[in-house]
Amino acid sequence: MVEAYYHDNEEGDYTLPHKGDPLSLQELEKIGVFYKYINNQTELNTIASNRNYKNRDQVEIVESSFPSKEAFHSKLNIFYAEHYHDDEEIRYVTSGHGYFDVRSPQDSWIRISLSAGDLIILPPGIYHRFTLTSSMYVQATRLFKDQPKWEAWNRDLGRVSEARKEYVDFIAAKQ
Numbered sequence: 001m002v003e004a005y006y007h008d009n010e011e012g013d014y015t016l017p018h019k020g021d022p023l024s025l026q027e028l029e030k031i032g033v034f035y036k037y038i039n040n041q042t043e044l045n046t047i048a049s050n051r052n053y054k055n056r057d058q059v060e061i062v063e064s065s066f067p068s069k070e071a072f073h074s075k076l077n078i079f080y081a082e083h084y085h086d087d088e089e090i091r092y093v094t095s096g097h098g099y100f101d102v103r104s105p106q107d108s109w110i111r112i113s114l115s116a117g118d119l120i121i122l123p124p125g126i127y128h129r130f131t132l133t134s135s136m137y138v139q140a141t142r143l144f145k146d147q148p149k150w151e152a153w154n155r156d157l158g159r160v161s162e163a164r165k166e167y168v169d170f171i172a173a174k175q
């Protein structure tokens with residue numbers, strides 16, 4: 001079941017829920033984040049073809065699929081570093097659980113809790129991060145238009161691309 005809420009901003013184990021005030025899916029749409037529950041592959045195919053996504057892959061993020069505990073944790077740290085992409089990020093959770101954190105217009109963290117059947121679309125240019133939950137397991141389909149391009153621009157780089165500018169303008173127009 002999807003759930004969206006503000007992150008409590010407490011430090012510590014980032015796989016814990018960190019639950020703050022709740023937020024509706026309509027509020028997410030206002031910042032360009034779309035959510036949909038999908039219970040069959042046909043619906044996923046429709047979304048992919050409507051948006052011109054030709055390719056996809058399946059990822060399983062669990063310690064046992066990494067060569068070492070260190071490799072697993074370094075991957076989790078990469079996912080959890082705040083970043084944006086110049087393209088949309090579409091993820092469909094097929095098993096397990098994950099948290100996507102996205103920045104609100106006021107720069108607070110909004111946490112979106114996802115499990116099997118949950119599809120999320122993050123717009124180009126939105127700052128976000130991902131973590132496993134305390135279940136420490138997720139399996140997801142990643143959609144991409146052409147070749148996989150997972151270029152991430154971490155916030156500490158301060159880079160402002162065209163996609164980032166467009167997203168900032170989109171948010172500003174709504175205020």
Ligand code: KMT
Nearest residue numbers: 079091098130138140142
């Ligand atoms: C990402 O880009 O953060 C990921 O692919 C995370 C795993 S997909 C649920």
Ligand code: NI
Nearest residue numbers: 083085089152
């Ligand atoms: Ni990302």
